[in-house]
Amino acid sequence: MNLTPADTEVTGKPASRAKRPAKSAPGAATSAANAAPTTTPPVTSSPLATPTxxxxxxxxxxxxxxxxxxxxxSDLKKVKEAYRFSDEMHLGQVRKSGEPYISHPIAVAExxxxxxxxxQAIMAALLHDVMExxxxxxxxxxxxFGAPVAHLVDGLSKLEKIEFQSQIEAQAENFRKMLLAMASDVRVILIKLADRLHNMRTLDVMAPAKKRRIASETMEVxxxxxxxxxxxxIYRELQDLSFAHLYPLRYHVLAKAVKAARGNRREVVKKxxxxxxxxxxxxxxxAEVYxxxxxxxxxxxKMRSKHLTFSQVLDVYGFRVVVDxxxxxxxxxxxxxxxxxxMPGKFxxxxxxxxxxxxxxLHTTLIGPYGTPVEFQIRTQEMHRTAESGVAAHWLYKTGDTNMSDLQQRTHSWLQSLLDIQQQTGDSAEFLEHVKVDLYPDSVYVFTPKSKIISxxxxxxxxxxAYAIHTGIGDHTVSVTINGEAAQLRSELRNxxxxxxxxxxxxxxSPSWLSFVRTGKARSAIRHHLRxxxxxxxxxxxxxLLTQALAAAHLEPDLPETLIERLLNESSAKSLDELYADIGIGKRMAALVARHIYGLMGGESAAMPVDHANAAELDPVTICGSEGVSVQLAQCCLPIPxxxxxxxxxxxxxxxVHTLDCTVAKRQKQKEPDRWIPVKWGSDINRRFxxxxxxxxNNEKGILARVAAEIGESDANIVFVGMDEDAEHVLHQLRFTIQVKDRVHLAGLLRNVRRVAGVNRVLRERS
Structure with missing residues (x-):
């Protein structure tokens, strides 16, 4: 997904940036602009008609x-001053539709x-593109216009002067900048959403591929x-507009079906x-009912998730009851x-x-006339205002306000979590990954032992x-009880x-936690700790790893100081150790760094000579099994010396580390071949695996005891034992996880166990 935080492409600006015009008298810039009114409508809850x-x-x-x-x-006067300045700055600039560009900031401000x-927010909306x-x-x-307005505009502007390694990195960094500005002032994202809404309303003039990309980004973020x-x-309108541009044919077919259904169901709704x-x-x-x-x-x-046709979706209409x-x-x-x-289970x-x-x-689904399911939402006027406008209904400018509403506190907590993730995150792409995890709203509500609700x-x-309560608790977690019973740390929590x-x-x-945690806060804290x-x-x-990659390129591992300085500047690393660490944790690929070094030495990095015949003969990374959590043995195949x-x-x-014949490794190697390196066992290994x-x-008395005794006599430790039985209760499968020194030790143990009476077959279990 490509992110375009400031929507330069979205708004249809000229390919070459318009030069800043010479300043003229404000009246000259605005007299023509006021000749005709804009027809931009306000936010509407009916996205079926796309305003232009x-x-x-x-x-x-x-x-x-x-x-x-x-x-x-006095405030209105300040807004007019901001408008005149924006109009002057955008003078001569037009959108792709042919409209004067100032029409866009006006629409966002509306x-x-x-x-x-x-x-301040309205002024920032009018000025949001002048810096960029x-x-x-x-x-x-x-x-x-004052510091608050300038900070808002800055939070909405792209980072133009920084060189990034890739366009994706630049886009992710711009998005991070906007979200962090939002964390200090929520008005930043409100203006940004208004900006995105107007761009989506006027997206028809863009090329089809660009429309799909922008619509996809809107839907995802x-x-x-x-x-x-x-x-x-805005949530509902952005959804429908994104749907219309992502799947135009499906949108129009469905819109036609809904329009026809309105006539058929009008009497039912009225009744x-x-x-x-x-x-x-x-x-x-x-009460107000509508x-x-x-x-x-x-x-x-709903049609997609439940595999329904349109005629089977009965609850196209719902009703809202607003009480006093x-x-x-x-x-x-x-x-x-x-x-x-x-309807049972629908409350x-x-x-x-x-x-x-x-x-x-309150949500309830009732069986209405003619057996049609009808959904009702029941709320007060205050709840209705919050439901429609959300955080915009309760301002959150001052984080120190002790009289914040519950919604303000929740929003403030989420915005603060963005800052926590930022502090623990290595780069902008990772930050965006963590934030996107937290954005999707489907949630469960669980309780602490003191009855506090955690969402x-x-x-x-x-x-x-654990991490939602406090990072320190998450870092030191060893076990958990759920509803008074011991449970696994990877258990899925329920309401x-x-x-x-x-x-x-x-x-x-543990690094294994990253395979099952869901929240951005937990993921970023674990990664920060591991780093x-x-x-x-x-x-x-x-x-x-870098020494090997340089050897494959016929380059000396001892790099000149001047070259190291250039390498660190261009790779945004603070020191050579930080660069090594990034390679060691997989954040950077050693081969790509070697190519970069070759380019800095005057060669063409894309054509860097790599001796493929000798690359496989280079010394592999030596594994001793005692490296700590930076080197893990894969649980799918459990390699041993x-x-x-x-x-x-x-x-x-x-x-x-996987075994060479591991089926999981083979599948993953096909997807990411450049992330695999040769490794070998060291000679000095003093631990068990x-x-x-x-x-x-055979299903007979004492068989488990005899097998366990033989394993013990073979100088192996039993870590786990399990049993499966066949349908006829004649044969059983015993499964053991044992600790052995190496492959030779395991082979001797298998021979000894195979001689036990009642054992028909024994083998090492893989993936």
Whole structure:
């Protein structure tokens, strides 16, 4: 996925950046711009109609009329000054549709005005592209409009002056910059979402491939951010607009089917509305009741997930009941259940346990007239305001505010977690990976032993729970009890679980945790620990790998100081040890670093000579089994000394050693052949290694004791034993995990066990 945080391509700006125009009198820049009003509509909850701007000139009149409803004259004056400056800076610049470019900042500011954002945010919305497009310096914005506005604009601007190794890295770094700016001021992301919404509304002029890329990025990143902040109106519209550009044919077919269904179901909707209103009135409940149509993407997603045709999706319409008080939510629920029968298992109380984004409502599905399932949402006016506007309904500018609402506190905690992840993350691509994990909203709610509710993503484990409480607890976790019973650390948590973590100050995170944790905070903390604690081991391994790669290129491992200095500058590493460590943990590939060095020495790195005939004969990395967690033995094949082995460099996890004939290794090697290196066993090995064996035995008395005794007499330790029986209860399979010195030791043990009476077959178990 390519990220375009400042949307230079999205907005259809000229390929070559417009030069900053000579400053003219403000009136000259704005008189023509005010000739005709813009037709940009505010945020709408009905994304079926895609709004567009009319071509021609742009006007700020509609925006100022909206702002005058809630803004003081002095603030309005500041906004007009920002508009005049933006209009002057973008003078002569047009969008791909042919409209003056200033129409885009005006439209973004209008969307922000629907949330009643303050003057600083509206000014930043009008100015959000001037730093990026017209080379306006931050100092100039501070001088003209104040530091808060300049900081907002800076958070929305791309990093243009930094050289990156790749376009993907540049895009990820820009996205990280925006999210970290959001962590200090949530208005940054609100303006960005308004910017993205207007770009999506006017995406038709772009080339098909670019439309798909932008729509995919919107669906993957900006839609979940809008949901995470509780901005449901934007969330739904961005979803439908992305769907329309990703799958235009499916969108239009489904839109046509929904339009036809409106006529067919109008009578049913009318009948339900009248019945509900009358029933609530008889119960003396003051309520607003109205029907709502599910979004096209919501219908499409249901059809895909449940393999339904459109005619089988019965709950295209839902109903919302907005009451005057919290107790009346539950009274209205009982009243509706007396009117129509509820469907079992279809009731959710998001008032008692609200969603992560602060959403609160009662959800129930009833069997309406003609046997049609009908979904109802019941909430108060305050809950409805939060459901539609999310964090935009409760401002979060000051982190020290002691009177923050619950939604503000939740949002503040999430924004702070971004800063925690940033501190522990090695690079921007990894940071983006962690954040995306946390953005997807499907969640479970579990309890601490003191009944505190912890919200986690679905599929989260006790390790995620431990890190959600505190990084120190996660780092020292050794075991867990769930609902009073011992459980595995990789267990998947479920709604309502009571989780208790057992810690030990001597315990440390295991690399294997990365294979099952779900939250970005846990993943970044584990990786940070592995990077810092195992640094000496990683440096040694990285140095050895780079020496081999240089030898394959016929280059000397002792590099001149001047070349090392250039290498560190261009690779963004602070020292040679840091470069070695990055190679040792798999963050950088030794062969690519060697190619870079060859290029710095005056050669063409793409054509670097590599002696493939001799590369296989180079000394492999020596494995002794005592390297620590920077070198792991794969659990799928459990290699032991004497096995032919091969090493896999995993990103941020170091070296994983497989047997050469491991089926898992063969599959992964086909996917990433450049991450595999030759390895060999060292001669000085003084430890034992786990190995699995499987026995086919007769079902007779004392057989397990005889086999266990023989294993003990063969000087091996039993770590695990399990048993499977066949359907006729005649033969059993015994499985042992044992500890042996090497392949010779294992072969002797297998011979001894094979002689035990009742053992029909014994073999080493692999993947």
């Amino acid at each position: 701007l009319t071509a021609g000139v742009a006007s700020v009149t509609h925006l100022t009329e909206k702002l005058a409803e809630y803004m003081s004259p 969307i922000c005005s629907d949330w009643k954002l303050d003057a 497009d017209q080379d306006v310096k931050k100092d100039e914005l501070i001088e003209r 900006y839609v979940p951010i809008a949901h995470r902040l509780g901005l449901n109106n 339900i509305l009248e019945a509900v209103k009358n029933t609530l009135a008889m119960a003396e409940i003051d 029907g709502r149509e599910k979004t096209l993407y919501g219908i499409y997603k 008080s919290f107790p009346n939510c539950y009274v209205a629920l009982g009243t509706l259940h007396s009117l129509y029968k509820p 959710k109380d998001y008032i008692a346990i609200r969603k992560l984004n602060g959403y609160q409502s 986690l993503p679905r599929g989260a484990t006790p390790i995620d729970f 309502g679980d009571i989780v208790e973590i057992v810690t030990d100050p001597a315990s440390r995170p 810092t604690i195992n640094l000496p081991e990683s440096i040694v391994l990285g140095r050895q 004497g096995d032919q082995i091969i090493g896999q460099l995993r990103r941020d996890q170091g070296l994983l 786990d190995s699995r064996i499987k026995l086919l035995i």
